Amino acid sequence: MAEHGHRRCEQIDCLIVGGGPAGLAAATYLGRFRRRVVLFDAGESRARLIPITRNCPGFPNGISGADLLSRLRQQASLSGAELRDEAVQDIHRDGTEFVATGPTTVRARAVLLATGVVDTLPDIPLATDMIRAGTMRLCPICDGYEVTDKRVAVMGPAKEAAKKALFMRIYTHDVTVLATDGQRGIDGCPTVPEAGIRFAACIPNSLRPLGEYAVVLLSDGTTSTFDSVYPAMGCKTGAKFGTDLGATCDDPGYLIVDAHQRTLVPGLYAAGDVVNEINQIAVAFGHAAIAATDIHNHLAETSHSFRH
Ligand SMILES: Cc1cc2nc3c(=O)[nH]c(=O)nc-3n(C[C@H](O)[C@H](O)[C@H](O)COP(=O)(O)OP(=O)(O)OC[C@H]3O[C@@H](n4cnc5c(N)ncnc54)[C@H](O)[C@@H]3O)c2cc1C
Numbered sequence: 001m002a003e004h005g006h007r008r009c010e011q012i013d014c015l016i017v018g019g020g021p022a023g024l025a026a027a028t029y030l031g032r033f034r035r036r037v038v039l040f041d042a043g044e045s046r047a048r049l050i051p052i053t054r055n056c057p058g059f060p061n062g063i064s065g066a067d068l069l070s071r072l073r074q075q076a077s078l079s080g081a082e083l084r085d086e087a088v089q090d091i092h093r094d095g096t097e098f099v100a101t102g103p104t105t106v107r108a109r110a111v112l113l114a115t116g117v118v119d120t121l122p123d124i125p126l127a128t129d130m131i132r133a134g135t136m137r138l139c140p141i142c143d144g145y146e147v148t149d150k151r152v153a154v155m156g157p158a159k160e161a162a163k164k165a166l167f168m169r170i171y172t173h174d175v176t177v178l179a180t181d182g183q184r185g186i187d188g189c190p191t192v193p194e195a196g197i198r199f200a201a202c203i204p205n206s207l208r209p210l211g212e213y214a215v216v217l218l219s220d221g222t223t224s225t226f227d228s229v230y231p232a233m234g235c236k237t238g239a240k241f242g243t244d245l246g247a248t249c250d251d252p253g254y255l256i257v258d259a260h261q262r263t264l265v266p267g268l269y270a271a272g273d274v275v276n277e278i279n280q281i282a283v284a285f286g287h288a289a290i291a292a293t294d295i296h297n298h299l300a301e302t303s304h305s306f307r308h
Pocket residue numbers: 017018019020021022023040041042043044045046047048049050051052053054055056086087088089114115116117131137138139142143238271272273274279280281282284
């Protein structure tokens with residue numbers, strides 16, 4: 001135990017903030033490097049919403065996000081990492097170390113931020129139900145394959161939605177942009193009409209499930225029905241702890257790291273969705289392996305723990 005102000009806090013090697021695929025995979029690596037590692041998780045992993053993922057390497061018949069998270073938690077615990085279902089409220093530097101406070105306080109020599117992103121969705125009551133049913137989908141890289149030859153819409157500001165809509169044309173000819181900014185086309189972009197993508201202005205918060213379909217009210221008062229609607233409304237990254245500590249972000253708000261997942265702040269690392277626009281489980285695992293190994297080496301530079 002170390003003293004911090006009037007509070008006593010535990011001294012650990014590495015604090016991980018976030019218990020999604022990135023944080024949990026890193027916890028497994030660091031536990032197996034025999035590091036004292038504590039992972040705090042607020043329980044909002046994007047992966048928990050995945051009905052079934054079919055592109056996660058190693059699961060040819062797919063796996064649900066809940067099942068994957070449960071296996072990753074079990075693996076991290078078996079490796080010696082400690083998992084706490086608590087939200088971290090603040091992290092600050094104290095000399096070369098970091099002090100994190102929440103319901104409990106820890107002092108760590110290194111920190112890995114695996115805080116993910118939060119998707120911006122239409123403000124509708126049944127959003128989670130629609131995601132589970134596949135009538136609303138968030139990630140064409142993940143599950144565009146599943147809507148092959150189906151009626152698909154992409155909802156969002158016309159420019160962003162059109163980009164995603166063009167990507168969807170590798171799966172289906174029936175793609176509509178549901179513009180939330182009133183636009184009915186994109187000036188100077190012949191590819192969209194050439195690709196046969198339709199445009200309509202919509203009322204985003206009117207999106208509802210209708211049996212196994214999604215229905216939306218258009219600005220002209222008619223309704224339109226789709227097999228799946230993909231919002232293209234952006235997301236909020238969980239970069240705040242990083243930027244407060246002095247790390248930098250790119251324009252969309254992702255934390256900037258080097259090839260070892262290091263931020264500009266010595267001892268502060270980031271992995272998974274909070275770092276990279278290709279928000280994928282496989283990417284999160286790769287980041288985690290790289291970050292955990294570099295964290296272990298970074299810790300070894302200041303103190304060795306040889307086995308007797
Ligand atoms: C509907 C849907 C379907 C998807 N399908 C696929 C797919 O098929 N294939 C694929 O590869 N990817 C898929 N993804 C993307 C995948 O879920 C993400 O890429 C992956 O979860 C990213 O992992 P992560 O660990 O970086 O972040 P997350 O899994 O989002 O985890 C971040 C964690 O950090 C926690 N956290 C944040 N702030 C704090 C704090 N202050 N204190 C403590 N904890 C905190 C959050 O509560 C959360 O648990 C899908 C996503 C969605 C939403």
